């Protein structure tokens with residue numbers, strides 16, 4: 001996140017003696033990516049984060065089983081609205097699509113986490129479709145609500161605590177690369193430019209520390225590329241009294257995305273919200289339609305030849321798609337044309353606005369279908385462009 005942030009107590013100079021009221025030293029902890037060359041933060045802890053009492057292999061189920069060359073090459077519609085609540089915000093994840101750059105899935109947790117979690121090799125974006133609660137981490141508390149994108153740097157130890165007042169539904173995006181704000185929105189010091197669809201004030205950063213100076217046996221599930229380990233830490237992972245830097249979880253709400261509209265149809269890059277090597281994440285939000293008197297509001301047919309296009313439908317009326325419901329995921333693979341379904345263009349003429357809300361992910365390498373997602377597949381979808 002290209003914004004410097006400081007929370008709690010930190011010493012005047014880095015790497016100097018910083019003492020507790022009893023005279024003992026706090027433990028300094030540098031948390032950074034790309035060696036010592038990327039964004040980083042300095043945390044100050046009551047106790048050492050390195051004290052491990054026991055390590056166990058929890059399972060090798062973390063890597064989704066992918067359908068390979070035998071899977072049909074066709075447009076896909078996964079009716080994820082049919083999924084039933086399952087597990088907690090980690091164990092309840094169902095993956096749908098994946099390649100080496102990204103894994104996309106959903107969860108509908110029905111119980112709380114009684115452990116902590118760390119995605120050791122993957123940045124995460126957790127999109128909150130339904131529900132509210134708090135995202136707690138070593139950087140502090142981030143209350144969340146519907147429409148929030150929670151962006152989590154790899155290596156962050158966290159716990160998601162839904163309030164379970166109603167359905168909790170998340171869209172999960174995980175990547176071994178880095179989730180960033182698009183470079184074209186930023187100037188040479190990282191500041192968001194006037195033409196970007198959001199500004200620094202729209203981002204919610206941790207503003208309340210959670211500090212537990214406790215010893216015991218604290219379980220952290222650590223997920224790597226192909227397995228999940230269970231670490232038993234001797235010190236509470238949330239024992240931070242202060243930190244500062246540029247690397248930390250943060251939230252951006254899709255409702256704060258200011259749509260860029262025009263007289264004629266604007267292409268998907270105007271909706272871009274996040275960038276990463278291998279894919280982009282875009283937000284389709286309620287907006288005024290194109291205002292040329294002869295404008296056609298819905299998209300033209302297009303062949304997105306070198307990218308697979310994934311849409312997650314949040315709410316509203318998706319006027320260019322029939323048979324789609326909330327929480328549906330469609331995937332239009334690169335190389336095949338797609339566009340408005342029969343009658344959609346005519347129905348759109350004269351419309352002045354849309355209330356659609358959707359998250360789009362465009363990947364630059366082909367996606368594979370995760371085998372377990374096949375039960376949600378709508379086999380009729382590829383034929384939905386025939387009258």
Ligand SMILES: [Fe+2]
Pocket residue numbers: 302304309332338
């Ligand atoms: Fe498209």
